[in-house]
Amino acid sequence: MRLIGFAGWxxxxxxxxxxxxxxxxxxxxxxxxTIKHAHHRFDLDQPGKDSYEHRAAGAAQVLVSSAQRWALMTELRGAPEPDLRFLLSRLAPVDLVLVEGFKRDPLPKIEVHRAANAKPWLHPEDPAVVAVAADVPPPPVAGRALPWVGLDDVEGVAELVLRFAAAAETLSWPS
Structure with a gap:
């Protein structure tokens, strides 16, 4: 499966x-x-909705379906958070999976950096970073020349993604 992550603070x-x-x-x-990692407790459901009431009553899974979409919610109830490999296995086949977050996972990723956040860069410590999208030039790392595009240069990011996707072996889960 071809995938690329977008990681940053x-x-x-x-x-x-x-x-x-x-x-x-x-x-x-x-x-x-896409797969997005949520750092905080989140809930797609709301009290008063039937699916919420099913989960609150103890259902392990609730599948909601309509003519426009369906969604499966699984309650972990103390089980460990699923890893990215497991989550990827739940997706239907597509040309490309964009992964937001999971910055500590070893998937190929584009670092997203905003200078105003005053957070450290990821790429000096993460060899899985294959490119950088930032509002300032990234600091160089000895022995690594990473492509860099401006944070607002969405077309440039698209070109990066397409270039890496064309070399599918660079966009797969590490063995």
Whole structure:
């Protein structure tokens, strides 16, 4: 499965970049799926909805379906958080999976960096970073020349993704 991650600290602009990037990739004929890691407790459901009430009553899984979409919610109830490999196995086949977050996983990734956050760069310590999208030039790392595009250069990021996707072996889960 071809995949590339987008990793960076909270507030760097990962979600904004992806929501601008996805339509460009789709317009070029790619089918795209995403996986987003949520750092906080999140809930797609709301009290009062039937599916919420089913989960609150103890259902391990609730599948909600309509004419527009379906979603499967699984309650972990103390089980460990699933890893990225498991989550990838749950997706239908597509041309490209964009992964937001999971910055500590060894998948090929584009570092998203915003200088105003005053957070450390990831690429000096993470050999899985294959490119950088940032609002300032990244510091050099001895022995590694990483492609860099501006954080707002969505077309440049799309070109990077397409270039790496063309070399599919660079966009797969490490063995």
């Amino acid at each position: 909270s507030g760097a602009g990962k979600t904004t970049l992806l929501t601008r990037l996805i339509p460009r990739l789709v317009a070029r004929g790619l089918t795209v799926s």
